[in-house]
Amino acid sequence: MHKIGIVFRSEFLRRVRSKWFVITTVLGPVLLFAMMAIPPVIGIMASGTDEQSVALVDETNVLAAPLAARSDPRLTFVPVDASAYALRAEVEAGRYDGFLVLPDGILEGGVNARYYSVEGGGFTMESRLERALNEVVIDHRLGALNVSPDVRAIMASSTGVRLLKITEEGTAADSAAASSLLGMMMGFVIYIAMIIYGAYVMHGVMEEKQSRVLEIVVSSVRPFELLMGKVLGIGAMGLLQMGVWAAFLLILTLSAGGIAAIFLDPSDFNLPEGVSGEDLAAAADIGLPQMAPELFVWFLLFFLGGYLLYSSLFAAIGSTVEHQQDAQGLMFPVTILIIIPMLFISVIVESPNSTLAIALSMIPFFSPVLMVLRIAVTEVPFWQALLAFLLLCATFVGAIWICGRIYRVGILMYGKKPTLRDLARWLRYQ
């Protein structure tokens, strides 16, 4: 039995010292940071530093003045007395970023203004224009009805709702969007990990078989011990890699406030000036929301269970073929099993406690992704999570047994690709 330890040590050290490992472990967080932070930041920056100058064609004859009087340096309204046709030329020539036509009916409501531009408005532009327009239109209509300033103050205020989750300790801040985002990210991480590390195990098995080093090794150690040592060694490497990434993400989260403050402007998010970096980051959805410790523990457990299950399947596949191409056919059903839970992510996020969600998250092949997702998004009863985990364990023990027997025969067979019936026969070989 301790030979598993010898194989484990050798596999783990060999992988961890490889170039692949070092590169992906270091690059991974960099890529992750880039994927998560840079697009929104760039998007905001791009539209934020622009100063848009919009020509106004005011058919209402009352709105132009208040609009022009607004002191927003990023959005200036310039009332002009020209036809739409002439303005087109001006915009195309670049003298204005676009022109806004305010039809007469706006003041009664039910009619939209029209904004013409060459580049297209984009979300930020649309919301800024609407905000500005609504300000002046509502103000005017209220004034026309002789509404007092007190009423106007009431209309301008807004009441927010704070979401709180009921937990065992009492209440904790709840952020629906953030927790579903977290859940989806964790599900995604598990999904990617199963595929990458599973394929890694498969390649390791195929390399040993192709290079024929197996023939030497197999007279010194039982095939099952070789399989387990390899699976565990690569699993440990995977955990190490993810640990490094998690540490990196943690550092990133803690400094998210600082990063956000450098790049962003609070007014983009309807926040007052002088708001703290953390709040800014939270509003911009950069950085990770708080993660409960049990979520982390379950994540780890389901990751391990799912990894053991899928990697033994991949190892069995790798042991039956000699070339990459032959493996594709067998890989297909296994990969499908990993992908299916991803399709149900939005369903589960929407109603995590529905019967469908509960049922799906119990199925051993899906539970690594789906149960973790549910735990992140909602309070899952302990017995449910435990049951799902035990089912997963039972399944991977069974899978390891079956795949171990296939591995044992497959690694020494060369030549014709075995059919499924051959595989069934191998189960009974001594």
Next chain:
Amino acid sequence: MGRLSVENVVKRYGRVLAVDHVSFRAEPGRILGLLGPNGAGKTSTIRMITHITAPDEGRVLYEDQPVGRWSQERLGYLPEERGLYKKLTVGDQLLYLAALKGVPGDVARGRLEAWLTRFDALDWFDRKTGELSKGMQQKVQFIATLLHDPTLLILDEPFGGLDPINAELLREVIWELRDEGRCILFASHRMEQVELLCDDICLISNGRIVLNGTLRDVKRRFGTNTVIIEFDGDARFAAELQSRGSVKVISRSLHRVELRLLDGAAARDVLAYALANVNDLYRFELTEPPLSEIFVESVRAAGHGAPQSIDDGAVRP
């Protein structure tokens, strides 16, 4: 150090009978040659000796005990199709393989350095095996077989890819191992190596033993019916003798022919004919047949036709 005894062993793969009641013995301090055409069942038999698979009938005994995990640790197996972990260094690889055989780290290290020095390979310790040439890899693989001081050795084509100097070195090492009393099985198709090294031979064809005994006895059994002639001149006389039915040409080159006398032919008649048809004669020898010829004849006589690799698409370990 004891003997290896294969007793009436049978092995089937599905419906294919790969090993059909095979029995032989390998004594300590002797080298047994395991011969046979490709697909004859040699590898299947070896896999049962090494306890990678188990026989369906019969048994394999080492030192009068059935083989098992314990014998694996006393056995050094160099398979014919062999490889190495390309990304591991020579040192790491050998230490890993030794650890798998249960050799403590420091002992392994000491033996490793001794063997590497012997094979003039000490500076390869830190090089990745994938970077070594084929001959160098062969030497590393051979060392891997010995690190745990095995008393039973199975060497399948150990000389592949070695130049004559290294082959000589390897032969010396194998003789030493034999003289130390170990039990050695040597499987090969290179008959000249087999003749040089083996004390006993055992020929397997189509899963059955076709020849078994000491090398000397086996050769003598086939009589002295081989003639070797070295000469200057035209080798056509050999073809003419063959067309007359006196001989069969075993091998032929510019200055040398090997002929097997067929029934009734007399060596002196062949000598007379050769003398009459060549310019000069340097050597005429009446001797036992070369092992390759014995091999071919035995396989054919056992009714299995000319040896050929069996390729019906079936998968046979």
